[in-house]
Amino acid sequence: MLLEVRDLHVEFHTRDGVAKAVNGVNYSVAEGETLAVLGESGSGKSVTAQAVMGILDMPPGKISSGEILFKDQDLLKLKGEERRKIRGQEMAMIFQDALSSLNPVLSVGEQIGELFTVHRGMSRKDAKAKAVELMDRVRIPAAKERVGQYPHQFSGGMRQRIMIAMALALEPSLIIADEPTTALDVTVQAQVMDLLAELQRELNMGLILITHDLGVVADVADKIAVMYAGRIVETSPVHEIYKAPAHPYTKGLLQSIPRLDQKGQELYAIKGLPPNLLRIPPGCAFNPRCPMAQDVCRTDVPPLAQVSETRQSACHFWKETLDAR
Numbered sequence: 001m002l003l004e005v006r007d008l009h010v011e012f013h014t015r016d017g018v019a020k021a022v023n024g025v026n027y028s029v030a031e032g033e034t035l036a037v038l039g040e041s042g043s044g045k046s047v048t049a050q051a052v053m054g055i056l057d058m059p060p061g062k063i064s065s066g067e068i069l070f071k072d073q074d075l076l077k078l079k080g081e082e083r084r085k086i087r088g089q090e091m092a093m094i095f096q097d098a099l100s101s102l103n104p105v106l107s108v109g110e111q112i113g114e115l116f117t118v119h120r121g122m123s124r125k126d127a128k129a130k131a132v133e134l135m136d137r138v139r140i141p142a143a144k145e146r147v148g149q150y151p152h153q154f155s156g157g158m159r160q161r162i163m164i165a166m167a168l169a170l171e172p173s174l175i176i177a178d179e180p181t182t183a184l185d186v187t188v189q190a191q192v193m194d195l196l197a198e199l200q201r202e203l204n205m206g207l208i209l210i211t212h213d214l215g216v217v218a219d220v221a222d223k224i225a226v227m228y229a230g231r232i233v234e235t236s237p238v239h240e241i242y243k244a245p246a247h248p249y250t251k252g253l254l255q256s257i258p259r260l261d262q263k264g265q266e267l268y269a270i271k272g273l274p275p276n277l278l279r280i281p282p283g284c285a286f287n288p289r290c291p292m293a294q295d296v297c298r299t300d301v302p303p304l305a306q307v308s309e310t311r312q313s314a315c316h317f318w319k320e321t322l323d324a325r
């Protein structure tokens with residue numbers, strides 16, 4: 001397995017108390033595989049990704065337990081230098097907002113090229129040629145002419161392509177894309193997502209795609225992990241989850257996607273709000289919002305149960321949920 005996150009716990013020590021942001025996350029990504037991570041705002045998607053990438057703010061963050069196995073090596077046991085090397089060469093991250101991730105005072109060519117001078121010892125001239133090649137590869141028109149331009153001279157979609165180019169530059173084996181298209185216009189979103197998916201296939205990279213958009217996921221992901229209050233509540237191959245969710249929360253998320261054949265009908269919304277992470281409810285964290293909740297849900301934390309060889313659900317009533325489709 002390329003990446004395996006095991007029972008990861010992350011907390012934030014704040015003035016108001018300890019926010020339990022990640023509470024026993026388990027997920028894995030194989031070479032060439034795309035894992036989509038879904039869940040409402042605050043469910044711990046980004047914090048988990050930052051822990052994998054090694055860029056968590058510590059303090060206030062703290063990884064209190066767990067393992068992050070990358071090519072069978074626990075990243076949490078590595079020393080600073082070894083860790084930095086893996087982060088720089090084997091993994092890359094793409095963020096939502098290219099403008100704040102790119103350096104405004106360096107040309108895009110210099111920023112892409114720097115990866116090759118620093119990590120591959122290339123001359124500046126060769127690195128610039130590499131930058132043009134990569135810009136071509138992510139289909140930035142007139143790459144040769146634009147390589148000397150600055151981030152603000154590009155449109156949002158083009159900047160996102162530049163971030164993708166930088167992420168791919170050293171041919172990492174894992175890419176983490178944290179809502180890579182959220183800030184873009186709808187038409188541009190699809191183009192950027194298609195490009196990312198295409199390059200990922202070509203280079204056989206593992207991809208963790210964090211998104212709110214269940215519509216996008218169906219086209220590009222192999223499997224899905226649904227997060228709620230810092231836990232994975234369901235994992236499944238992508239097509240099975242659309243046919244029949246095994247967790248009421250997933251079911252709620254699926255019902256709240258707008259559908260073309262139901263235009264004009266009021267959109268379903270899961271009632272209530274995600275819990276305050278300083279005070280996660282006992283039992284199943286979803287119980288105050290769950291239409292299927294019973295007494296046991298208010299006292300016992302549901303274990304992540306094996307629904308089939310490839311699916312898991314953390315619900316006491318996963319069987320009933322599957323049957324009730």
Ligand SMILES: Nc1ncnc2c1ncn2[C@@H]1O[C@H](COP(=O)(O)OP(=O)(O)OP(=O)(O)O)[C@@H](O)[C@H]1O
Nearest residue numbers: 012019021040041042043044045046047057060277
């Ligand atoms: N630097 C920080 N200091 C304190 N708490 C933090 C910090 N970063 C994250 N958290 C806590 O962790 C929780 C989970 O955050 P995370 O960014 O992982 O959510 P997310 O699932 O990525 O949400 P979104 O969809 O909004 O990006 C937050 O609600 C917050 O309580």
Ligand code: SF4
Nearest residue numbers: 284287290297315316
């Ligand atoms: S364990 Fe209970 S409250 Fe939680 S999702 Fe299942 S039915 Fe709902």
Ligand SMILES: [Mg+2]
Nearest residue numbers: 045046047178
């Ligand atoms: Mg996030």
